[in-house]
Amino acid sequence: EADIYQTPRYLVIGTGKKITLECSQTMGHDKMYWYQQDPGMELHLIHYSYGVNSTEKGDLSSESTVSRIRTEHFPLTLESARPSHTSQYLCASSVKTGGSYNEQFFGPGTRLTVL
């Protein structure tokens, strides 16, 4: 059983607010990811991290930031929420074995609605 947690599970917030979506994993995985998922669409990579103090931008990263101060924690921050940010946000982690990364383990997601 994978142990990766996301809070809050649901969030409704007004335009312009600053929000932080939390993600934690207890598996000691070095690599972590944030995805945005809209209905009927593929997962879009927002940010990822190879480990502590490492952060990389994905395809949709321009309006958010992440930090990786601890291995187990990878929060995502939207400085100023907009209705276009309404979506589901999925956090995932993976571990490198045999020279390559294996499958990803996903959290339950945060459903964000920006009014």
Add this chain to the structure above:
Amino acid sequence: AQSVTQPDIHITVSEGASLELRCNYSYGATPYLFWYVQSPGQGLQLLLKYFSGDTLVQGIKGFEAEFKRSQSSFNLRKPSVHWSDAAEYFCAVGARGGSYIPTFGRGTSLIVHP
């Protein structure tokens, strides 16, 4: 760069019928291949994966998938579908070595009729 195509947006089957969900990938070498399932309001759960070896892969919940290099396909199958299998199914391809950022397909929504 790799890419994934899931040609079917929706698939409807009757409970007890067999199932095949299609996945085609584009990648220059032998990729890592995955199938994930997502129930409503949940994250993705790994069903099965192919890294190397036997091209017929067994997964959880009675699913299997076959890697066909000549067709660049990794189709998911189940001989008898249960109502609880209704969910969204995602195929993903990952590159060997390097930064390994997997690419996901758009998903196929499985509807199961009683």
